[in-house]
Amino acid sequence: MGLLNLLSEDRSENLFLPAHGRGNALPKKIKNLLKLRPGIWDLPELFEIGGPLIREGAIAESQRSSAIEVGVDRCWYGVNGATGLLQSSLLALACPGQAVLMPRNIHKSCIQACLFGGLIPLLFDVPYLTDRGHASVFDRKWLHRVLKKANELENDIAAVVLVNPTYQGYSADIESLIQEIHSHSLPVLVDEAHGAYLISQIRPDLPKSAIYFGADLVVHSLHKSAPGLVQSAVLWSQGEKVDPFKIQRSIELLQTSSPSSLLIASCESSINELIESKGIKKLSSRIEEAELLKNFLINKQVPILKNSDPLRIILHTSRFGLSGIEVDKSFIKKGIIGELAEPGTLTFCLGFSSHKKLGKRFLRIWNEILTSFGQQKSFLFKRPPFKMVSKPYKSCSYSWGSNFEKVNLQDAQGRISVEMVCPYPPGIPLLIPGEILDKARIDWLIEQKGFWPEQIPDFVRVIS
Known part of the structure; x- marks a missing residue:
């Protein structure tokens, strides 16, 4: 019953996928x-x-x-x-x-x-x-x-x-x-x-x-x-x-x-x-509406990042020293649910629905967040320690199927992973089966854990 109730719940502003916006833009x-x-x-x-x-x-x-x-x-x-x-x-x-x-x-x-x-x-x-x-x-x-x-x-x-x-x-x-x-x-x-x-x-x-x-x-x-x-x-x-x-x-x-x-x-x-x-005409209208929304927010000093997709809005939270994961929680409490909360940004998917009255509401919530948290110093993210091109030390299949043990991330240097470490969304692996955990990767993963505390565990499974 709990799931059925959640599925039937009408959310006020759906800025997440699927792009049909809770059925509003279904064909x-x-x-x-x-x-x-x-x-x-x-x-x-x-x-x-x-x-x-x-x-x-x-x-x-x-x-x-x-x-x-x-x-x-x-x-x-x-x-x-x-x-x-x-x-x-x-x-x-x-x-x-x-x-x-x-x-x-x-x-x-x-x-x-x-x-x-x-x-x-x-x-x-x-x-x-x-x-x-x-x-x-x-x-x-x-x-x-x-x-x-x-x-x-x-x-x-x-x-x-x-x-x-x-x-x-x-x-x-x-x-x-x-x-x-x-x-x-x-x-x-x-x-x-x-x-x-x-x-x-x-x-x-x-x-x-x-x-x-x-x-x-x-x-x-x-x-x-x-x-x-x-x-x-x-x-x-x-x-x-x-x-x-x-x-x-x-x-x-x-x-x-x-x-x-x-x-x-x-x-x-x-x-x-x-x-x-007919569909192209509707899509064109949505894109024009989205561009007006972005321009409105930018003109009001909301930190919106430039991208190539007019139907996606990237709120640059780390510019004000804020985590997109925490900012997301504040937006949800105010009835706006985004799609992708990351340590430095919060991405909203406008999809194919109309959001004509969103601008002022979005601006008000963002200003309330700034007042609540206080404007803090912006911060930078450490570049991942990846080589230009690399392949796993052991095959993915072999590593995945191997006997394994759990070790603390900080104690995993020189060990071979049997699993993916992968915050979801966005579903992009930070570590894959068969890769060796060297010091640079471990230090970087520990830093990432500080940003994604609920997504990256304290331990990693490695070949026994």
Whole structure:
């Protein structure tokens, strides 16, 4: 009963995911479907309906239609989020024992895929914003140096993964990065979970999807950056670098054999919202409204950080010596619930709902927080002690499956981790299975624990 009560509770201002804002921005057809007799949409893979991996039926036809509309060769709808499709993509790109080059701000799902797929995660460092504690975007020169170093460390690299845009909405020049990767004859998977709406190409000054620059595989979370239900996602495929059969069988390995018809319908409807004129018009209106809100707050001296996503607001709390985690608690008490609380920032996701009266309320709460806590001195974050490119000392699979013991973090020097240390959200691992805990990493993790006391434990599990 407690869960049911929480689910039915109406929250005053939803600035968190999913992007449909507690149903306010769900596509009309999904709203109409949910108004019908309860459960009428809960159907199996009937002959007429089919499924994401079945050649015939309504779902297969919908996937073909979506692929044509977006301009790619194939697409697959997913019902276990971007996680499942990212993992399927990695298993299709590389064989056991091969390496996949990926940035340090990769989502934990990709490390998990390496773990059960026997792949080697070749992790590369990314620029770091010390004033807020965020991984930043990088350019082609940075990636060129990374690829050169990676080839010195590992001679069997199967593919490269990019993350763009980031959780906070930072976006790189993705076209030049894809060109650099393709110049090395490598396929590229782009985790575009937070950038599904970029396929709309609403304005030339906004980022474009990696799809339009030739990325071989692109994964979209349709609840994070489109008006889909939670767990709905899509994988887009184009070109000849990745065999569609390998993708299909990898999805079959990881995805349920009984996909929810409601979630599949949500995939179709949320994609249509991004490519059809009515949906694009609504999205354009939301973006214009969001930009007015940001400008209002900035003009009122609220510390809003610049990013590439107008639908995400980053409140720079550490500029005033405040933790975003503590500031988040104050906003929640006042009825505004954000999406991502971090030590130096608090990110709000406006999503596809309207928030026309939010500005003055947001400003009032922020001023009350400053009065309550008092304006303190800003602070900087220590850059993570990562090498330009590194790989685990032992394989992720071996380490994960090894006998282990728990030791205090401060006593773990020289030991090999069997687990991930990973604040969630954002779900970016600070330590992965198979990595050695040297003094620099331990000192940094202990410092991070001071910022994330509830997320980072006092101990770590290491190989016995």
